[in-house]
Amino acid sequence: MRLIVPLQGVxxxxxxxxxxxxxxxALFYFLQLYLKRHRSPKPQSNPPSPTTSSPKLAEMxxxxxxxxxxSRSIGQVRISSRAISIAKLxxxxxxxxxxxxxxxxYDRLSNPDGVIQxxxxxxxxxxxxxxxxxxxxxxxxxxxxxxxxxxxxxxxTYQPFDGTMELKLAMAGFMSHIMGGAVTFEPSQVVLTAxxxxxxxxxxxxxxxxxxxxxxxxxxxxxxxxxxxxxxGVELIPVHCRSTDNFALSITALDQAFNQTRKxxxxxxxxxxxxxxxxxxxxxxxxxxxxxxxxxxxxNIHVISDEIFAGSMYGNxxxxxxxxxxxxxxxxxxxxxxxxxxxxxxxLPGFRVGVIYSFNENVLAAARKLTRFSSVSAPTQRLLxxxxxxxxxxxxxxxxxxxxxxxxxxxxxxxxxxxxxRCADSSAGxxxxxxxxxxxxxYSEKGELELWDxxxxxxxxxxxxxxxxxxxxxxxxRCCFTTxxxxxxxxxLERIRKAVxxxxxxxxxx
Amino acid sequence: xxxxxxxxxxxxxxxxxISKTHGEDSPYFAGWKAYDENxxxxxxxxxxxxxxGLAENQVSFDLLEKYLEEHHEVSSWGKGAPGFRExxxxxxxxxxxxxxxxxxxxxxxxxxxxxxFDPDRIVLTAxxxxxxxxxTFILAxxxxxxxxxxxxxxxxxxxxxxxxGVKIxxxxxxxxxxFQITPEALEAAYQSAESMDLKVRGVLITxxxxxxxxxxxxxxxxxxxxxxxxxxxxxxxxxxxSGSTFSPSEFVSIAEILRNRxxxxxxxxxxxxxxxxxxxLPGFRVGTIYSYNxxxxxxxxxxxxxxxxxxQTQHLLACMLSNHEFTQNYIKTNRERLNxxxxxxxxxxxxxxxxxxxxxxxxxxxxxxxxxLxxPTRQGELELWNxxxxxxKLNISPGxxxxxxxxxxxRVCFANxSEQTLxxxxxxxxxxxxxxxxxxxxx
Numbered sequence: 018m019r020l021i022v023p024l025q026g027v028x029x030x031x032x033x034x035x036x037x038x039x040x041x042x043a044l045f046y047f048l049q050l051y052l053k054r055h056r057s058p059k060p061q062s063n064p065p066s067p068t069t070s071s072p073k074l075a076e077m078x079x080x081x082x083x084x085x086x087x088s089r090s091i092g093q094v095r096i097s098s099r100a101i102s103i104a105k106l107x108x109x110x111x112x113x114x115x116x117x118x119x120x121x122x123y124d125r126l127s128n129p130d131g132v133i134q135x136x137x138x139x140x141x142x143x144x145x146x147x148x149x150x151x152x153x154x155x156x157x158x159x160x161x162x163x164x165x166x167x168x169x170x171x172x173x174t175y176q177p178f179d180g181t182m183e184l185k186l187a188m189a190g191f192m193s194h195i196m197g198g199a200v201t202f203e204p205s206q207v208v209l210t211a212x213x214x215x216x217x218x219x220x221x222x223x224x225x226x227x228x229x230x231x232x233x234x235x236x237x238x239x240x241x242x243x244x245x246x247x248x249x250g251v252e253l254i255p256v257h258c259r260s261t262d263n264f265a266l267s268i269t270a271l272d273q274a275f276n277q278t279r280k281x282x283x284x285x286x287x288x289x290x291x292x293x294x295x296x297x298x299x300x301x302x303x304x305x306x307x308x309x310x311x312x313x314x315x316x317n318i319h320v321i322s323d324e325i326f327a328g329s330m331y332g333n334x335x336x337x338x339x340x341x342x343x344x345x346x347x348x349x350x351x352x353x354x355x356x357x358x359x360x361x362x363x364x365l366p367g368f369r370v371g372v373i374y375s376f377n378e379n380v381l382a383a384a385r386k387l388t389r390f391s392s393v394s395a396p397t398q399r400l401l402x403x404x405x406x407x408x409x410x411x412x413x414x415x416x417x418x419x420x421x422x423x424x425x426x427x428x429x430x431x432x433x434x435x436x437x438x439r440c441a442d443s444s445a446g447x448x449x450x451x452x453x454x455x456x457x458x459x460y461s462e463k464g465e466l467e468l469w470d471x472x473x474x475x476x477x478x479x480x481x482x483x484x485x486x487x488x489x490x491x492x493x494x495r496c497c498f499t500t501x502x503x504x505x506x507x508x509x510l511e512r513i514r515k516a517v518x519x520x521x522x523x524x525x526x527x
Numbered sequence: 528x529x530x531x532x533x534x535x536x537x538x539x540x541x542x543x544x545i546s547k548t549h550g551e552d553s554p555y556f557a558g559w560k561a562y563d564e565n566x567x568x569x570x571x572x573x574x575x576x577x578x579x580g581l582a583e584n585q586v587s588f589d590l591l592e593k594y595l596e597e598h599h600e601v602s603s604w605g606k607g608a609p610g611f612r613e614x615x616x617x618x619x620x621x622x623x624x625x626x627x628x629x630x631x632x633x634x635x636x637x638x639x640x641x642x643x644f645d646p647d648r649i650v651l652t653a654x655x656x657x658x659x660x661x662x663t664f665i666l667a668x669x670x671x672x673x674x675x676x677x678x679x680x681x682x683x684x685x686x687x688x689x690x691x692g693v694k695i696x697x698x699x700x701x702x703x704x705x706f707q708i709t710p711e712a713l714e715a716a717y718q719s720a721e722s723m724d725l726k727v728r729g730v731l732i733t734x735x736x737x738x739x740x741x742x743x744x745x746x747x748x749x750x751x752x753x754x755x756x757x758x759x760x761x762x763x764x765x766x767x768x769s770g771s772t773f774s775p776s777e778f779v780s781i782a783e784i785l786r787n788r789x790x791x792x793x794x795x796x797x798x799x800x801x802x803x804x805x806x807x808l809p810g811f812r813v814g815t816i817y818s819y820n821x822x823x824x825x826x827x828x829x830x831x832x833x834x835x836x837x838x839q840t841q842h843l844l845a846c847m848l849s850n851h852e853f854t855q856n857y858i859k860t861n862r863e864r865l866n867x868x869x870x871x872x873x874x875x876x877x878x879x880x881x882x883x884x885x886x887x888x889x890x891x892x893x894x895x896x897x898x899x900l901x902x903p904t905r906q907g908e909l910e911l912w913n914x915x916x917x918x919x920k921l922n923i924s925p926g927x928x929x930x931x932x933x934x935x936x937x938r939v940c941f942a943n944x945s946e947q948t949l950x951x952x953x954x955x956x957x958x959x960x961x962x963x964x965x966x967x968x969x970x
Contacts, residue, residue: 094759094795095728100665100826119619144612151611155603173591174583175809211653211812212618215833222690223544227669243832248664248690286539317538352538360618367617367838369653383544386551387690390657394837395810396602 103247110469111136111239111485118479125505133501133509136479138295138447140329140364140499142421143414147364150410154403172395179385180209184398187405188372192357194411195328200341206374208384209398213325213358213371215391217244217289220354220373223383224319225251225286231321232256232274232288234266236450236486236493238295238323245289254278254285257489260452263442264297266290268308275316287319287352288312293326293336296486296495297450298443300334306342310353319352328362328415331422332444343376350376359401361447362418368397422447422499429498432510447499451480454492456517465491468517476516478509548689550681554912558922567920569947577952580922582737582890583943584771584807586864590857591807594847601846610842617838620831622651626841629848630815634800636854637770642782648817650827651841655767655801655814657834659686659731662797662816665826666761667693667728673763674698674716674730676708678893678929678936680737687731696720696727699932702895705884706739708732708747713754729761729795730754735768735778738929738938739893740869740886742772745779752784752792761795770805770858772888773866785819793819802844804890805861811840865890865942868949872941875953879960890942894923897935899963908934919959921952 114136123131180188182204189202210216225231227250233241235255245253256274258264271288278285288309292301301309313320322339330336343350355374360366370393373384405411430440430449441450457464462484469482472494483493501509550556558580567575595602617623627646634644652658667673669692675683676698687695698716700706713730720727730751734743743751755762764781772778785793798817803809813836818824848854872892873883884893900907905927912925915937926936941949 094761094820096665096820096822096826097668097671097728099668100822103826103829139616141612141616144615147615148611151603172810173588173808174585175581211834211837218833223541226541226543229541247830248833286541319538349538365615367615369618369835369837377538379540379544383540386549389654390660390686390690391653391834392812394653394812394840396843397837397839400839 099248109239109242109485110466110482114469114473114479114481117473121477123477123505125502130477132473133478133505133512135448135496135498135500135509136481137500138361138497139366140361140418140422140447142425142499143418144364146410146414146417147404150404150407154407155400172399176392176395176398178388178392180207180388180393181395181398181402183402184209184393184405187402191405191411192327192372192374195362195415196324196336196338196341200338200344202340202374206376206381208373208375208381208388209393210371210373210388211369211391211393212366213323213356213360214240214244216356216358216371216373217241217321217323218247218249219384219387219391220321220356220375220380221245221249221251222387223380224321224354225249227251229284229286230254230278232271232278232285234258234270234290234294236264236296236483236488237289238291239481239485241289251286252283253289254283255487255489260441260490260493263299264294264450265299266301266305266309268312271309271312285316285318287321289321289323290339291323291326292339293324293329293443293445295323295326295446296448296481296483297441298326298446298448299441300332300336300444303337303342306337306339307346310339310342310346310348313352314348317352319354321354321356323356325356325358325361326446327357328418329422329447330419330445331426334444336445340374352377354380363414368401369393370397370401425498425501425503428503428506429496429501432506433496433513436510436514438513441493448495448497451494451496452492453494454490457492460491462491465493468492469494471516472513476512478512478516543690546689548685550685553681553928554909554925558912558916558924561916562922565920567948567951569945573951574920576916576920576922577948577955578922578943579940579952580924580938581943582804582940583809584804584861584865584890585944586868586942587807587857587861590853590860594850594853598846598850601843614838614842618835620651620828620835622649622836623838623841623845625849626836626845627651629845630800632851633848633854634769634817636858637775637805638778638780638782639775642780642786644782644817648819648824650816650818650824650831651836652814652816652831653812653834653836654809655765655799655803656682656686657831658799658801658814658816659683659763659765660689660691661827661830661834662763662799662823663687663691663693664830665823666763666797667691668726669693670725671728672696672720672725674713674720674727676700676712676732676736678706678738678926678931680733681924681928683731693728694725696723696725697930697932698730701933702884702936705741706736706893707744708751710750710754713751717758727758727760729763731763731765733765733767734781735766735772735888737768737889738891738924738926739884740889740891740938741884741893742778742888745784748779748781748784752781752788752796755795756792759795761797763797763799765799767799767801767804768889769800770861771865771890773862773869774887775862777887782817790819795820797823806857811844812836813840813844868941868946871946871949872939872953875950876956879953879957880964881956881960884936891938891940894937894939895935896937897933900935903934905934911935912937915959919955921955 118132118134121131123133185204185207189204189207192202230252233253235257245251254274256270258266275285324338327336339353339355343353353376358371375381433451438451438453457468465482465484472478472480481495562576562578565575567577627649630649631644631646652661672694675695677700687693696716696719698708698712700708717727766780769778781796796819801814816827876883882895886892899911908925908927915921924938
């Protein structure tokens, strides 16, 4: 102000008032610009550390859009729109819960008040068997012995990106074994990937273009939203299943979803199934598999069958692979692709071993080339060739794993029943699908998330809410029980009871 | 029974699946096929094709083997396998802290301590191939462009473009100044992109260069960074051969340039590294993105879910790379051996009358065969390449597959074979050149 008045006096005449105001403003602006440009930087010997590793995602999104808005004026460099949308995906309770549990993990002895992780389908029941195998067999099985000479040459150099023939052979044999021996898998049709996650993504890149879609029965594994959509630009169209028929898939629902989507101008390229299902844990019957293949033939679309839990059976039903039905019936095999991996059945998620199994030579050719972006690490391949080829060990492992799974499942489901929480009928998986709809305040997604929040922050247990799995009925929760020891089950049940103490239904438990 | 009308039987595949962007139909890969069909072997197949098109480092395996022999526990978690189950379950995309720390230290050692790396800025990927693709997904949208100096690694056509839908616009370099990148060339490339209506999102350099086998000078790095700042775009520096510089003082990392500028403008810079070349472990699939941009680090980490490094491998390498005695010795010895190989091949080629670009790094040399061309064109180069592959039985990489604007240059790898095999290759080249002299004398 003090500057403006004398200037007005200086700049006399018609434009005086305006110029007298404009000039100091302009001067002020230029002064700021000058100061900004010549601000001496803080001397730094180390590169600036990144902000804390798990920034609140809403803030992250805002930062990204800020940089987008101002990229031209302030000079902040832009990142792609794909990158920005990735930030949004992590707002799902599925990921938030996982983070929270890993920040304060429960330990019976050292951290009894920590968060009990029931949201990650990990199998910890049979590590003792694997550790025993390792101590008896590992020795030099990584570096290998070639004529008594230590030889790193075999694993250090470039390997075929889609996996060594030895591992493909061993994997084909293992898959056959674990699925009950009813079908033989050809090693030449096996493509190995760094986990089932890139297996799904790679298949999507091969089978669909950006803007196309896959039909997927709900509820489904939350990770599919990332695996299918992130970088491919392919959409997922939910096909809703309901509790009235134990969340079974119906062809009518598939057909409706197909037609609806087509009306909107989006091309459906295939169906994405999990069998055994995640999160429900039920199996697709032979008849259903047949019907799906028939439907796919009629619409001329692909079928991806994610069979990663095929070896995690605890029920009395027999698992039937899509490959088995294909073998016996006269369907065109070119449309069927199976995904598998060692993260669940063999408890080795860290080792990153996944499989694309396809009958389509063109898909195999493309997928093989794409595995350069996600190959299995050579030392891991070598270790697994040893392990998977050990028929005696695998047989014992499968048997013991099933027994322990059955045991934990029975205990856990009975425990929930004691709290008047019933579970959907299931035969496989590392989890159960629990109906807590009677415990939510309002029969809506909001009510469900309130309960989820209470269970996480008051009860200190992390479970996956059905809305994260796109379940159309509120109140269902996926609870993984294979990360627990038997002694932990009463603790979990007690915590659930405490968290929902004021809900009348629990008090009226029969 | 109703008669089934035959519908178009084959179910449709995506554009990505049927596209040729994987580039495997080019001569770069055709040579590999010839090698696969008739591979040279010192004992069993002395007339086979010698593979000189694969940039693999086999000169220092003995050092790795010695380490593993003396440290069994790193590959087996020790007796009773303590820590095994935690490792087997570990699929956190942050990666093992101990491994990130070890990688950061290793990268610092390679740069002689002239740059510091923060382990929390390291994002792990299954190989540098995945790292480069991932960065492209993050920095550019489909239809955008990256500027890449020529000649460049043929794999970039696939890694940067195939699934990302991003385009490469070349920054033309030529032999008049030893293929150095100039501000004029940078600007010309930018203008070229603009004229094609392409939005330029970044510059991607390889330093030391593949296929040139030489480091980028400090002044040029500064020019490139200034250019990126001026255009407000990213700068990706693929430093995968940084540990393969024959003399440590000759390599300047973009990290040093940034340090000298007090990290001003750092948020647009990203470094790619890997253990495939320097440590000779391409089978292990270990790559990293080091970014000075927080958003890029966070996003890259999430995206790395598609390309995580096996926790078993992370554990093994964390132990190995934390052993300073091992890494110091390895880095030093590896450099010396590569230097020796380089001298051997340069002398051998010189004796045969062939000149190479002056190199100081990498696993290959950039050979000038332009005097031998029938015609100074791509066609002429491919004809010569064919003769060398089928008559001389050497698989070398033609400059055209590296998008070199001048025909007649070839990349020749020297570290993926024994010294004896290299001698055989040089003998063959010598003989070939002798025969050509005789032929031209008789014409």
